[in-house]
Amino acid sequence: MHPLIGITTRPQTVPSAGNEVLGYLATHTYTDSVLRGGGIPVLILPVGPDLIDPILDRLDGIVLTGGGDIAPERYGAERDEAVRMVSHERDEFELALTTKAYERKMPMFAICRGIQVVNVAFGGTLIQDLASHSGAHGHDIAGEGAYEPHAEALIEEDSRLASIIGAGLHGINSIHHQAVEELGVGLVVTASAPDGTVEGLEHEDEAWDLISVQWHPEYLGVREHGDSHDLFAAFVESAAKYAANS
Numbered sequence: 001m002h003p004l005i006g007i008t009t010r011p012q013t014v015p016s017a018g019n020e021v022l023g024y025l026a027t028h029t030y031t032d033s034v035l036r037g038g039g040i041p042v043l044i045l046p047v048g049p050d051l052i053d054p055i056l057d058r059l060d061g062i063v064l065t066g067g068g069d070i071a072p073e074r075y076g077a078e079r080d081e082a083v084r085m086v087s088h089e090r091d092e093f094e095l096a097l098t099t100k101a102y103e104r105k106m107p108m109f110a111i112c113r114g115i116q117v118v119n120v121a122f123g124g125t126l127i128q129d130l131a132s133h134s135g136a137h138g139h140d141i142a143g144e145g146a147y148e149p150h151a152e153a154l155i156e157e158d159s160r161l162a163s164i165i166g167a168g169l170h171g172i173n174s175i176h177h178q179a180v181e182e183l184g185v186g187l188v189v190t191a192s193a194p195d196g197t198v199e200g201l202e203h204e205d206e207a208w209d210l211i212s213v214q215w216h217p218e219y220l221g222v223r224e225h226g227d228s229h230d231l232f233a234a235f236v237e238s239a240a241k242y243a244a245n246s
Helices: 028-037 049-056 088-104 113-121 143-147 160-165 217-223 226-245
Strands: 004-008 010-016 019-025 040-044 061-064 108-111 151-155 168-172 187-192 198-203 210-213
Touching: 004 028, 004 088, 004 226, 010 088, 028 040, 028 217, 028 226, 049 088, 061 088, 061 113, 061 226, 088 108, 088 113, 108 113, 108 226, 113 198, 113 210, 143 217, 151 160, 151 198, 160 187, 160 198, 160 210, 160 226, 210 226, 217 226
Parallel strands: 004 040, 004 061, 061 108, 108 210
Antiparallel strands: 010 019, 151 168, 151 187, 187 198, 198 210
């Protein structure tokens, strides 16, 4: 069975016959990774809260993708000048989507911005800019570096991440300037960078299959990174089991 996987999208202006228009995008790296894992990717747009349940009724898993920053007002903070690319429409949708996915115990794979959405959805806060707020540097490597494991994360034993790719140090990429600060209710740290930056979260409710990482396995997978393929395969397998039991 090929489970249907919803992939969240980011707003972006794109060229068209009528000059520039607003579009909602997800890169091929996400869809390719879901396909490789055995799922069928479906892009989902931000909609009002009354339409989230009808969407989830048709899906078997959710990928929360990367993108712009979450509005600090969502977690009770004053906005720093480093905050960028905020979409209130996307924030509202993805925070509600996360809460409803948890209520259903629908498998979720939260990536980069996604781990931050999960944390804020459960009442946590974010470091608005790592370099200026915590002194942590080297987390914003873009370009060709996105495809290579140029950083490390320590995976905690007895975590869901460890059950998939093993405990200990793993090579990752690092393409972000924000990170988890105070943990949301029920969330547990499952991976950390050497400087203490949170790289993985899971929920203490073991009935919810949540894979939540700060790095970008969908980029690493382009270069045949084994851990990244294993994470997507495990997520799609969880979605298939969810579909079979629904």
